[in-house]
Amino acid sequence: MKISIQRDKTVESFNVSQGLTLLAALYEIKEHQDASLTFSAGCRASVCGTCAVRVNGKEVLSCAHKVQDGDLVEPLQYHPLLRDLKVDKHRAKKTLLNTEAWLHESKEAILTQDDEKLTEKQTDCILCDSCYSACPVYAVNPDFLGPFALTRAYRYTSDKREGDAKTIIENIQTNGVWDCTLCGECTAVCPKGIDPKMDITMLRGTSLQFGYSDPSFATQNFGTPDFGFDPNAGF
Known part of the structure; x- marks a missing residue:
């Protein structure tokens, strides 16, 4: 062979x-x-x-x-x-520092079995960097936070004991949740069955709750021919 x-x-x-x-x-x-x-x-x-x-x-x-x-x-x-x-995996691991995805402001909370299962799979991450290597965004944006850093961010923003989830959400707005293409390559290669694509999708929802939005969508000119229609043209 x-x-x-x-x-x-x-x-x-x-x-x-x-x-x-x-x-x-x-x-x-x-x-x-x-x-x-x-x-x-x-x-x-x-x-x-x-x-x-x-x-x-x-x-x-x-x-x-x-x-x-x-x-x-x-x-x-x-x-x-x-x-x-x-x-050398050090540069990839620095994305975890940039997200500050850890417990910032601990508060008392009663955790149910459902609460534990909400982030049980994300806790299984072994930092193998497979999702980082599979992510096509890095080909055009080397500053992208990446799948495992964003999965870690989801893990802590979903924790009832975190009293300052807004700080983590704020840290993932630039080169973060909105830069992901949701292609699912990270999910396909994870050896632990983690789904970073879904975690990032959930983080987008949480970002909207805190008043953030996709910056590229906010800058779209809806009245240009490139977008496909003129809102003032009538039907």
Whole structure:
């Protein structure tokens, strides 16, 4: 069985044993074929998110993906490349700081089971950066806050114990909820089944409640021919 690996600007092919996970195949290559092959790994149990890469154009966890003949393995997108499949994730994690998605003003609240389930799935995020790599917005806007930062924002703005949700909502107006295209690529690649697209949609609703709106919609000129109709033209 043969797989190909993107290494800087070249693609190299390697023979690997059948039935392996991608992470096991990478270790096999490193031990028997090329000791210089560089990649990231951690728990080997789909818990830490360290080993995320792209296979055939889709983000996966190396420890969970079963190797198929002809697989093309690449590093995550929109991350500074360190070497081979290893990327620097620090810049992506800074988006969490920009949203300030944490408990700002704690207040007493009675939480029901329904309240817990409201954000139970979002709490499962393992910061693998798969959604960040899959997001097409980064191709045109490197300052976009991104799916996992906005999911974290939703998690705290939906928490009854948060007494200052407005601060978080304010922080996600620029390069945030309105910049998302709602394409759903982030949802498709999340290994934990989180739905950032829906979280962002919910955050838009909360933003409207706090008096915010889509800035691009606010600047539309409804009377121009480009928009499709003239409100003064009659019917």
